[in-house]
Amino acid sequence: MSMGANELDLLIKLLAYNLFERFKRDCCEPVHQSYTISRFRLEPFHCAAILIQHSRAIVLKLMKDFAGRYAWKRIEAKVALLD
Numbered sequence: 001m002s003m004g005a006n007e008l009d010l011l012i013k014l015l016a017y018n019l020f021e022r023f024k025r026d027c028c029e030p031v032h033q034s035y036t037i038s039r040f041r042l043e044p045f046h047c048a049a050i051l052i053q054h055s056r057a058i059v060l061k062l063m064k065d066f067a068g069r070y071a072w073k074r075i076e077a078k079v080a081l082l083d
Helices: 003-027 030-034 037-042 069-080
Strands: 049-054 057-062
Touching (some): 003 030, 003 037
Antiparallel strands (some): 049 057
């Protein structure tokens, strides 16, 4: 890889990391704010789901009951308020 490609790769990873940190600070409970990306993916977001496309909309249908359901709902409500 060239020097420019390496720099661009690093900047993309830096942007993703900063977005994740901002998301945790603005939308997550204090318990989740110290989580790494790997742990965050496994704990609040580890559930069965199906992506459905209907009427030009893509909908994520989650399993009715899963371990992180209440955390998911609180995060979802905070994200909706960001608009």
